Amino acid sequence: MSGIDAKSLIAELSARARAAATRLAGMDSAAKAQALRAAAKAIRADSDALVAANGEDMAAGEANGLSGALLDRLMLDSGRVEAMAAGVEAVAGLADPVGQVIDRTERPNGLVLTRVRVPIGVIGIIYESRPNVTADAAALAFMSGNAAILRGGSEAIRSNRAIHAALARGLGDLADAVQLVQITHRAAVGAMLQAEGAIDLVVPRGGKSLVARVQAEARVPVLAHLDGINHTYIDGAADPVMACEIALNAKMRRTGVCGATETLLVDRAFADPAPVLAALADAGCALRGDAEMQAIEPRVAAASGEDWDTEYLEAILSVKLVDGVDAAVAHIAAHGSHHTDAIVTEDAAVAECFLNQVDSAIVMWNASTQFADGGEFGLGAEIGIATGRLHARGPVALEGLTTYKWVVRGTGQVRA
Amino acid sequence: MSGIDAKSLIAELSARARAAATRLAGMDSAAKAQALRAAAKAIRADSDALVAANGEDMAAGEANGLSGALLDRLMLDSGRVEAMAAGVEAVAGLADPVGQVIDRTERPNGLVLTRVRVPIGVIGIIYESRPNVTADAAALAFMSGNAAILRGGSEAIRSNRAIHAALARGLGDLADAVQLVQITHRAAVGAMLQAEGAIDLVVPRGGKSLVARVQAEARVPVLAHLDGINHTYIDGAADPVMACEIALNAKMRRTGVCGATETLLVDRAFADPAPVLAALADAGCALRGDAEMQAIEPRVAAASGEDWDTEYLEAILSVKLVDGVDAAVAHIAAHGSHHTDAIVTEDAAVAECFLNQVDSAIVMWNASTQFADGGEFGLGAEIGIATGRLHARGPVALEGLTTYKWVVRGTGQVRA
Numbered sequence: 007m008s009g010i011d012a013k014s015l016i017a018e019l020s021a022r023a024r025a026a027a028t029r030l031a032g033m034d035s036a037a038k039a040q041a042l043r044a045a046a047k048a049i050r051a052d053s054d055a056l057v058a059a060n061g062e063d064m065a066a067g068e069a070n071g072l073s074g075a076l077l078d079r080l081m082l083d084s085g086r087v088e089a090m091a092a093g094v095e096a097v098a099g100l101a102d103p104v105g106q107v108i109d110r111t112e113r114p115n116g117l118v119l120t121r122v123r124v125p126i127g128v129i130g131i132i133y134e135s136r137p138n139v140t141a142d143a144a145a146l147a148f149m150s151g152n153a154a155i156l157r158g159g160s161e162a163i164r165s166n167r168a169i170h171a172a173l174a175r176g177l178g179d180l181a182d183a184v185q186l187v188q189i190t191h192r193a194a195v196g197a198m199l200q201a202e203g204a205i206d207l208v209v210p211r212g213g214k215s216l217v218a219r220v221q222a223e224a225r226v227p228v229l230a231h232l233d234g235i236n237h238t239y240i241d242g243a244a245d246p247v248m249a250c251e252i253a254l255n256a257k258m259r260r261t262g263v264c265g266a267t268e269t270l271l272v273d274r275a276f277a278d279p280a281p282v283l284a285a286l287a288d289a290g291c292a293l294r295g296d297a298e299m300q301a302i303e304p305r306v307a308a309a310s311g312e313d314w315d316t317e318y319l320e321a322i323l324s325v326k327l328v329d330g331v332d333a334a335v336a337h338i339a340a341h342g343s344h345h346t347d348a349i350v351t352e353d354a355a356v357a358e359c360f361l362n363q364v365d366s367a368i369v370m371w372n373a374s375t376q377f378a379d380g381g382e383f384g385l386g387a388e389i390g391i392a393t394g395r396l397h398a399r400g401p402v403a404l405e406g407l408t409t410y411k412w413v414v415r416g417t418g419q420v421r422a
Numbered sequence: 423m424s425g426i427d428a429k430s431l432i433a434e435l436s437a438r439a440r441a442a443a444t445r446l447a448g449m450d451s452a453a454k455a456q457a458l459r460a461a462a463k464a465i466r467a468d469s470d471a472l473v474a475a476n477g478e479d480m481a482a483g484e485a486n487g488l489s490g491a492l493l494d495r496l497m498l499d500s501g502r503v504e505a506m507a508a509g510v511e512a513v514a515g516l517a518d519p520v521g522q523v524i525d526r527t528e529r530p531n532g533l534v535l536t537r538v539r540v541p542i543g544v545i546g547i548i549y550e551s552r553p554n555v556t557a558d559a560a561a562l563a564f565m566s567g568n569a570a571i572l573r574g575g576s577e578a579i580r581s582n583r584a585i586h587a588a589l590a591r592g593l594g595d596l597a598d599a600v601q602l603v604q605i606t607h608r609a610a611v612g613a614m615l616q617a618e619g620a621i622d623l624v625v626p627r628g629g630k631s632l633v634a635r636v637q638a639e640a641r642v643p644v645l646a647h648l649d650g651i652n653h654t655y656i657d658g659a660a661d662p663v664m665a666c667e668i669a670l671n672a673k674m675r676r677t678g679v680c681g682a683t684e685t686l687l688v689d690r691a692f693a694d695p696a697p698v699l700a701a702l703a704d705a706g707c708a709l710r711g712d713a714e715m716q717a718i719e720p721r722v723a724a725a726s727g728e729d730w731d732t733e734y735l736e737a738i739l740s741v742k743l744v745d746g747v748d749a750a751v752a753h754i755a756a757h758g759s760h761h762t763d764a765i766v767t768e769d770a771a772v773a774e775c776f777l778n779q780v781d782s783a784i785v786m787w788n789a790s791t792q793f794a795d796g797g798e799f800g801l802g803a804e805i806g807i808a809t810g811r812l813h814a815r816g817p818v819a820l821e822g823l824t825t826y827k828w829v830v831r832g833t834g835q836v837r838a
Contacts (some may be wrong), residue, residue: 248834255836356489373832395622400828412816413777416789418664420671421674
């Protein structure tokens with residue numbers, strides 16, 4: 007497969023996707039939900055075939071020496087297929103943002119202006135070898151009125167083809183709204199990233215190297231987050247018990263998620279940091295800090311300069327004493343990644359100062375950064391979390407997959 | 423000036439702009455408005471100096487053979503300086519979107535989530551030799567809490583330096599929020615377009631070649647429109663008098679604006695197209711159409727295939743008969759530029775079909791496309807009109823220069 011072949015393949019898929027997107031944009035919520043429920047049903051009906059196709063991917067993956075973690079993410083069994091079908095049904099039950107009127111103005115000349123939510127159009131989704139994303143991303147795009155071009159990791163190609171076939175059968179004459187890139191050559195990714203005008207938005211779902219490549223190469227807009235270098239700041243006025251519980255949860259509940267705290271900042275005025283550090287160390291968290299922190303808790307290792315800019319995604323936490331909320335805000339401005347940052351304090355004025363000044367997609371007061379998640383935010387699902395500054399920030403679900411248009415209704419007005 | 427020098431200049435300007443943007447993000451509306459009013463006052467006080475500096479630009483422009491149209495856009499006199507100051511004051515009087523709560527959710531676990539409007543950050547504005555844009559764009563960015571990096575056309579550099587000096591004096595210790603690229607080398611534009619992370623958004627204001635260059639080279643997000651290939655569709659159920667008035671106004675009120683209609687589509691079922699075509703021709707509009715249209719109005723010249731894809735920005739109109747609203751929608755999908763398209767009809771169902779199906783930033787019913795303008799939309803001003811699909815579409819004013827963040831308020835919640 008050459009770059010030119012990949013380009014024409016993506017052009018063909020996106021032309022079919024565009025035609026479907028045009029139809030989908032005008033469909034009502036009930037019709038979209040019904041099509042998605044039929045797709046879920048088709049996934050369930052094909053359960054054995056999906057597990058069999060996945061078995062071939064698993065065998066090839068094992069033969070190619072994929073790690074246990076990657077094989078686990080690749081694996082489908084009947085329980086996972088059922089979860090996938092149920093996920094599609096859950097998306098079908100979400101409120102549809104398309105057609106929602108954002109605002110309405112009547113002008114002195116009688117023109118009535120509304121801003122109405124409309125789908126974005128054609129969305130490319132580039133992800134790793136996790137077959138469940140095929141159904142999940144397709145459903146989110148579809149329910150928000152968008153066509154999707156799916157490009158999953160090559161190790162999952164047989165699984166993805168089988169899932170795509172089930173989706174397409176379920177969607178019936180709307181099958182073109184979900185396009186799968188059937189070839190595994192990486193040139194297809196490059197062609198998607200260059201498809202200005204044909205693909206309106208690319209969403210990379212996966213690890214840092216995938217996202218970094220997409221951000222570096224893309225000519226089309228990208229919705230993504232690269233790093234989650236998240237901070238929890240324990241203020242001098244924090245409740246000590248709450249501070250300890252939040253710090254422990256924010257770091258240790260799951261260390262591999264993008265909402266995990268990676269740096270704990272503690273106000274020098276906070277009375278008792280020792281129990282917080284001890285609780286973390288007792289829970290198996292490796293701590294890295296400066297001499298002051300080492301003096302407080304002997305299990306703190308010496309931090310290097312890099313620690314403050316590192317997303318560990320492991321049971322490692324950098325810890326630092328700072329002089330109050332302003333110093334915490336300054337540290338976060340210098341080292342954060344604009345994802346999720348939290349303050350623990352009983353002082354509402356200090357909290358508001360932090361919430362206002364920290365320039366992140368999500369800022370939190372007296373809560374664990376691990377809540378950074380579309381489900382926890384009540385969005386019902388998420389296509390991802392965005393740390394860019396435009397369009398959508400934080401957890402992105404159906405609404406983030408829409409844009410708006412201005413609808414102007416007149417009675418013959420002409421402009422003077 | 424080398425590319426490296428330009429890069430370090432832009433890095434320096436954007437670092438100063440970022441520091442100012444951080445301060446500006448936390449300021450209340452009254453303080454921003456007060457600073458802008460002081461800037462307007464400084465412009466007024468410097469009127470003679472501005473006109474004098476502009477006189478040098480004008481002399482150089484004449485010596486360099488600038489066209490009359492360009493010289494007119496470059497020229498400042500005391501009346502235009504006053505208009506510039508009044509424009510800054512008008513922006514100071516606009517409602518400030520920053521801090522506005524978009525929505526609020528309370529989760530079952532007691533977490534309270536709000537989405538709050540925040541400034542985008544640092545905005546680069548690249549424009550031609552129109553000195554008034556210096557004050558206008560700076561004011562819009564400032565009032566929405568953003569720092570601006572202004573790069574105007576080189577022919578206006580002396581005028582821009584003088585306007586910038588007045589703005590800076592008026593803004594006092596917030597002067598860093600408005601940075602002017604003081605050098606005229608084009609490498610500075612390239613450096614701005616590549617300044618990912620340092621400049622959050624670039625807004626090109628100017629003609630097609632400027633916008634095309636910016637869109638082609640930019641690594642930072644761009645808010646712009648390239649073409650306004652706008653359509654007015656006269657449906658079979660249109661009121662003939664209204665149809666004639668709207669068609670005439672949509673094309674001929676001002677032919678050089680981006681909201682001007684460039685193609686008139688007429689339903690074959692519309693009873694009497696002849697008076698519409700005659701009125702346009704009588705008003706001095708050159709008409710281009712197919713044999714059918716030529717048969718209706720002898721002053722219609724033969725259209726070439728290119729006419730349907732051309733933004734004339736002159737008193738030229740392509741005219742075409744189509745079979746009803748579906749054919750009109752299909753023509754617009756094939757040839758439009760997603761800017762502004764209008765239908766004239768008395769049939770509400772046909773109108774809604776058009777408004778739903780036409781995929782443009784602005785869709786209109788029974789109104790002239792020339793209303794496509796931030797002022798006419800009640801926004802008070804506009805930084806430009808966007809035809810991209812993400813973030814902001816149509817006229818963009820203060821709200822379009824903001825984004826949002828999620829603010830989560832808890833009482834010690836940790837995630838299970």
